Amino acid sequence: MIISRNTVSPDGKWVAASDQEALRLYPIGGGEPRTIEGSLPGDNPLRWNADGSVLYVGVTAGPAIQVVGINMTTGKRTAVLEVVVRDRVGAGNIQDLFLSADGKGYAFGYIRVLQNLYLIKNLR
Numbered sequence: 001m002i003i004s005r006n007t008v009s010p011d012g013k014w015v016a017a018s019d020q021e022a023l024r025l026y027p028i029g030g031g032e033p034r035t036i037e038g039s040l041p042g043d044n045p046l047r048w049n050a051d052g053s054v055l056y057v058g059v060t061a062g063p064a065i066q067v068v069g070i071n072m073t074t075g076k077r078t079a080v081l082e083v084v085v086r087d088r089v090g091a092g093n094i095q096d097l098f099l100s101a102d103g104k105g106y107a108f109g110y111i112r113v114l115q116n117l118y119l120i121k122n123l124r
Helices: none
Strands: 014-018 023-027 044-048 054-061 064-071 077-084 091-099 106-112
Touching: 014 044, 044 091, 054 091, 064 091, 077 106
Parallel strands: none
Antiparallel strands: 014 023, 044 054, 054 064, 064 077, 091 106
16 A cells, blocks of 8 residues: 555545555545555556645656646546656656645655776786
């Protein structure tokens, strides 16, 4: 199960989390979880919008993360943005992705590993 820092709903009643089967809402006060309509396997919750009407989820697609907004009333999925590491030399996959409440601003982190290879000639 994956739980992000901003997956508690703005009203403080639910937390969104993904397991291997689905994206679910868990009531903070206790009770049975419910599956989020419109969610797909592989969706990872990132954060809610300010009024709780949309849950932003990330879908890893190779070296990129597709951010999709799920309307909590209708289950409709709307593409919001694609986050890609621009300079892929030595770059691993995106580790952390943080979104603003409107889903337009973001920051992310990744690991870059660079190495040097030396060729030595005429070594005796």
